[in-house]
Amino acid sequence: MNKTIILFAAALFAGLANTAHAIDRRFAFSYETTTQPKGVFEYEQWFTWQHFSDGDKYKFRHEFEYGLTDRLQLGVYLFNWEHESEGAASSTKWEGSGFELIYQLSDPTKDFIGSALYGEFLISDEELKLEAKLLLQKNFGPFALVYNAILEAEWEGGYQKDVGVLGSTAGLSYQVSPSFMIGVEATQEVELDGWSDAGDNAVFVGPNLSLRTKGGFWITVAGLFQATNSGDAAESQLRVLAGFHF
Numbered sequence: 128m129n130k131t132i133i134l135f136a137a138a139l140f141a142g143l144a145n146t147a148h149a150i151d152r153r154f155a156f157s158y159e160t161t162t163q164p165k166g167v168f169e170y171e172q173w174f175t176w177q178h179f180s181d182g183d184k185y186k187f188r189h190e191f192e193y194g195l196t197d198r199l200q201l202g203v204y205l206f207n208w209e210h211e212s213e214g215a216a217s218s219t220k221w222e223g224s225g226f227e228l229i230y231q232l233s234d235p236t237k238d239f240i241g242s243a244l245y246g247e248f249l250i251s252d253e254e255l256k257l258e259a260k261l262l263l264q265k266n267f268g269p270f271a272l273v274y275n276a277i278l279e280a281e282w283e284g285g286y287q288k289d290v291g292v293l294g295s296t297a298g299l300s301y302q303v304s305p306s307f308m309i310g311v312e313a314t315q316e317v318e319l320d321g322w323s324d325a326g327d328n329a330v331f332v333g334p335n336l337s338l339r340t341k342g343g344f345w346i347t348v349a350g351l352f353q354a355t356n357s358g359d360a361a362e363s364q365l366r367v368l369a370g371f372h373f
Contacts, residue, residue, distance in 0.1 A: 137289035153300040153308050153337045155349035157273045160241035160264040161338040162231050163194030171202075171370040182213030184361070186222070202227040204249065214294050223251035235264040235271070245275075255282045269302040277316075291319035298335070308337040316360075327357035331364065343372035 152159060163169060173188035189205040207222035211325050227247040235241025261276040279292035294317070300310030318326040335349035346369045347367035353362055 137317040138287075145339070150369060151345040151370065152347050153271055153310065153333055154273060154296075154298040154312055155347050156312050156351070156367050157275050157296040157298040158229070158243075158245060159261050159271070159273055160231055160233070160235050160243040160262045162198060162200035162229050162243070163192055165194045167194045167372060168192070169366060169370050169372050171184050174367045175364060176276050176366075177364045179361050181213065184212045192291050198231040200229045200231075202229070207249070207251075221251055223249045223254065223256070225256075226247035229262070235266045240265050242313065253283065253285055254287055256280070261371050268300075271298075271302075271310075272301045273298045273300075289321055293317050293319065300335070304346070306339050312351065314351065327359055328355060329357040329360035330354045331360075333363075345370050 156265065169192040171188075171190040171192060173186070173190065175184075175186040177184040177186070186207070186209045188207045190202050192200060192202045195201050204225045204227075206224050208219065209222045210219045225248045227245065230244045232242040232244065233240065239298065241262075241264035243262040243264075244355070245258075245262055247256070247258040247260075250258040256279060258277065258279045260278075263274045263276075273296075276297045277292070277294040277296070279294070281290040281292065281344050282288065283290055286349050294315055296312065296314045297310040298310055300308050302308045311333070313330065313332045314350075315328065315330045320326065330353070331351035332354050333349060333351035335347060337345065337347040339345045346367065348365070348367050350365045351363065353360060
């Protein structure tokens, strides 16, 4: 009897640990199909460092997320900004504000495959961007496998230049413990100037890790390196995401 109670308590504790952190992000460049539960707020801080052959870019995003329902999540970008340095010159500019919506279609643990639809609207004084994603995910015990198909429409240069972007991301993560995960990510992107002239196909690959705490704080870090020979894309990039539930 005592042994049964102990086993039941251990299983319940493990389930609660996994449930409490089910929405914490394992990946820095890929979205998962899980969403915030209804009524739950989260603040997310993004930092991305892109290294080019002739300089560096530092990008920041300040975002609030809220579970409108158990399947529909709203994210509001308070503001995105960027600092760029090239030689002795540097500049800082506002990159826009906007929002995102994620609607979960199926669960990555309970269903054959998890799926969700993602939509984003971002606007600044010089650029408008619309982005759509199909999110796929499958969990195998401690493993999580994700894939994002991406389509972007951008109007740059004072909304005069029409640019399309086709891309995808993928990631595999292994949960070493309820508090620590490690994995690998990859991204791919092609710009279409005027939706006709395709630029270089830039592919990045690299490791990631994610840490969670019982207090609701989590942090995810990924470092990617260019695996192609695109002169227009960054040579490497580092992204750090940190979030807190309240």
